[in-house]
Amino acid sequence: MSRKLGETAALCPKCLKTIPAEKIAEDDVVYIVKECDEHGSWKVRIWEGVEEYLHLYDFAAVQKPPDKFMVEEMKDCPQDCGLCSEHKQHTCLNVVEVTNLCNMNCPICFARANSDYRFHPDMDLIRKMLQTVVDYVPSPRCVQLSGGEPTIRDDLPDIVRLAKEMGIEHIEVNTNGLRIAKEKEYLKALKEAGVDTFYFQFDGTRDEIYRQTRGRDLFELKKQALANCAELGMGVTLVATVSPTINLDNVGEMIRFATENVPTVKGIHFQPIFYVGRYPADPSDEDRVTLSQLAKAIEEQTMGMLKADNFIPTSCSNVHCDIKSLSVVLPDKSLFPMTTMALGPPRSTDNIAEKTRTEVSQFWRFIEETMDGPSESDDNSWAAFVDRAKTHYLTVSSMAFQDVWSGETERWERCCIHMVTPDGRLVPFCLFNVNNKDGETLYRHQVFRPYGEKIKE
Amino acid sequence: MEFEFSDAVKEVLGSRGLKEDDIKAVIEYAEGSNDKITNGEKNIAKKEIGDLTVYADYSVDGGKAVVNSGYAHKMKILDIVQDTSDAEGWTYAKNGAQVRKGHSNLTYMGATRSGPCMCEPTSGESWFEEYLAASALAAAEGLFEQKRA
Numbered sequence: 001m002s003r004k005l006g007e008t009a010a011l012c013p014k015c016l017k018t019i020p021a022e023k024i025a026e027d028d029v030v031y032i033v034k035e036c037d038e039h040g041s042w043k044v045r046i047w048e049g050v051e052e053y054l055h056l057y058d059f060a061a062v063q064k065p066p067d068k069f070m071v072e073e074m075k076d077c078p079q080d081c082g083l084c085s086e087h088k089q090h091t092c093l094n095v096v097e098v099t100n101l102c103n104m105n106c107p108i109c110f111a112r113a114n115s116d117y118r119f120h121p122d123m124d125l126i127r128k129m130l131q132t133v134v135d136y137v138p139s140p141r142c143v144q145l146s147g148g149e150p151t152i153r154d155d156l157p158d159i160v161r162l163a164k165e166m167g168i169e170h171i172e173v174n175t176n177g178l179r180i181a182k183e184k185e186y187l188k189a190l191k192e193a194g195v196d197t198f199y200f201q202f203d204g205t206r207d208e209i210y211r212q213t214r215g216r217d218l219f220e221l222k223k224q225a226l227a228n229c230a231e232l233g234m235g236v237t238l239v240a241t242v243s244p245t246i247n248l249d250n251v252g253e254m255i256r257f258a259t260e261n262v263p264t265v266k267g268i269h270f271q272p273i274f275y276v277g278r279y280p281a282d283p284s285d286e287d288r289v290t291l292s293q294l295a296k297a298i299e300e301q302t303m304g305m306l307k308a309d310n311f312i313p314t315s316c317s318n319v320h321c322d323i324k325s326l327s328v329v330l331p332d333k334s335l336f337p338m339t340t341m342a343l344g345p346p347r348s349t350d351n352i353a354e355k356t357r358t359e360v361s362q363f364w365r366f367i368e369e370t371m372d373g374p375s376e377s378d379d380n381s382w383a384a385f386v387d388r389a390k391t392h393y394l395t396v397s398s399m400a401f402q403d404v405w406s407g408e409t410e411r412w413e414r415c416c417i418h419m420v421t422p423d424g425r426l427v428p429f430c431l432f433n434v435n436n437k438d439g440e441t442l443y444r445h446q447v448f449r450p451y452g453e454k455i456k457e
Numbered sequence: 458m459e460f461e462f463s464d465a466v467k468e469v470l471g472s473r474g475l476k477e478d479d480i481k482a483v484i485e486y487a488e489g490s491n492d493k494i495t496n497g498e499k500n501i502a503k504k505e506i507g508d509l510t511v512y513a514d515y516s517v518d519g520g521k522a523v524v525n526s527g528y529a530h531k532m533k534i535l536d537i538v539q540d541t542s543d544a545e546g547w548t549y550a551k552n553g554a555q556v557r558k559g560h561s562n563l564t565y566m567g568a569t570r571s572g573p574c575m576c577e578p579t580s581g582e583s584w585f586e587e588y589l590a591a592s593a594l595a596a597a598e599g600l601f602e603q604k605r606a
Binding site for chain 1: 570572589593596597600
């Protein structure tokens with residue numbers, strides 16, 4: 001039995017044209033189905049558990065559109081993004097790519113690093129991209145410096161300083177950790193320049209995983225990078241690309257590893273594999289991990305310490321884009337979850353993006369202020385619990401980026417994680433990276449290539 | 458009964474989201490039932506109002522209640538875990554028993570932990586003081602609630 005849940009628009013995986021799509025329920029699974037007049041039809045699994053999928057709409061925020069738009073009139077979403085006046089949610093995270101070059105050559109790479117052109121903007125162009133953030137995104141502003149691998153740039157500390165001078169309050173660096181594992185002085189320079197956290201590639205706790213995702217053994221090097229961050233007091237979010245065949249069975253171990261490395265590790269983010277960059281094959285449903293599957297795997301592998309029910313949508317992006325939990329890490333390294341679906345939808349969903357941008361800093365400032373003064377020594381007291389929560393907490397989160405097969409405009413138009421382009425636009429991150437089966441993109445190459453240099457064969 | 462709230466007390470109550478009427482209700486209940494602890498000069502009384510346990514710290518001057526402070530917590534008070542020493546000068550007006558210093562359990566959203574308090578073991582009653590309600594308990598409640606806000 002098939003039941004129609006709603007209508008949306010999507011992309012043809014062959015020609016990238018906008019085509020109508022429907023979301024349907026079959027055997028307790030939600031699918032997106034779409035048909036291109038020229039190239040055929042597709043049916044892609046996007047969620048397991050129909051009632052849960054529908055219940056999540058109750059968590060939808062009253063979204064706040066951007067104050068200013070680069071594209072005044074939308075003609076064909078998602079073809080002319082920038083953002084346009086139809087976009088539903090303003091930016092909470094700005095991704096600024098400072099190079100497309102990399103010191104690795106991974107089999108899995110969303111950014112298509114080491115492609116046929118070199119995008120390595122000079123300081124003037126980086127200033128222009130940061131100015132787009134300052135002009136179009138209200139304070140507090142969060143920027144992720146990304147790549148390629150941003151730490152291949154010796155002038156990355158200068159970029160960080162520039163961003164801070166321009167009024168960017170929070171800066172995270174997306175890194176594979178190679179350089180900060182080997183060069184403590186470079187790490188120190190990044191810290192002194194004002195890097196707030198690292199968004200740190202971490203695919204598992206076994207080298208065989210890294211051999212498949214990154215082409216070489218890396219676990220020891222990852223641990224060294226973390227040790228260096230701990231020594232310098234830098235906070236880290238671990239980020240794992242999750243594949244059903246490579247490391248879905250390792251998510252529980254990764255959470256245990258993260259827990260053991262709190263407070264250096266502030267969170268672990270699971271990124272279900274999405275098929276862009278060097279993945280131009282036509283993926284099957286078995287090649288994907290949905291958010292609901294991931295949450296169940298976490299529950300099973302942590303022996304119920306973190307249950308699927310502890311994951312709630314952030315309500316910042318579309319409610320089917322992400323899940324997040326927050327736990328206090330107790331002295332015996334067990335997790336005490338603070339989030340649960342059982343509490344129901346948020347009481348107030350106004351201006352969620354601003355709340356998300358300020359949430360973490362305000363949250364802990366609130367705790368600091370209310371707990372000003374000496375606390376008790378009794379480990380089982382509320383005071384000791386709160387005292388510990390100030391430093392020993394762990395977020396476990398996941399975001400389901402869309403690719404050309406799974407993507408839909410209902411989610412893209414509510415996106416709050418945006419790529420900053422050198423021509424002064426903001427484009428939803430996963431839309432920016434979408435490519436068709438032949439590797440042609442809607443945005444990435446069209447945007448970056450004119451600012452790049454051709455790499456000679 | 459007459460009540461006196463200074464401007465400073467009104468400001469504190471406002472910052473804690475408490476109404477003067479809530480504090481009046483606590484005092485009227487305490488004075489009518491003797492369900493309060495007292496050191497002869499000032500009294501601490503509590504009453505559950507809605508989801509809150511509201512406390513009044515007050516003195517009685519003639520027929521007038523002078524409110525020194527008011528505070529509240531959302532956690533539910535459970536049993537006394539231990540009592541360690543006398544709270545000198547304090548008695549429970551309802552039964553005339555000596556009030557003790559100790560620790561009692563509080564529960565909130567499925568979690569139970571202890572906190573220091575004044576208690577009276579024969580009745581099993583506990584009273585949490587302002588410093589704890591306004592700091593650790595408020596912070597812990599906030600920790601749980603922040604994710605719903």
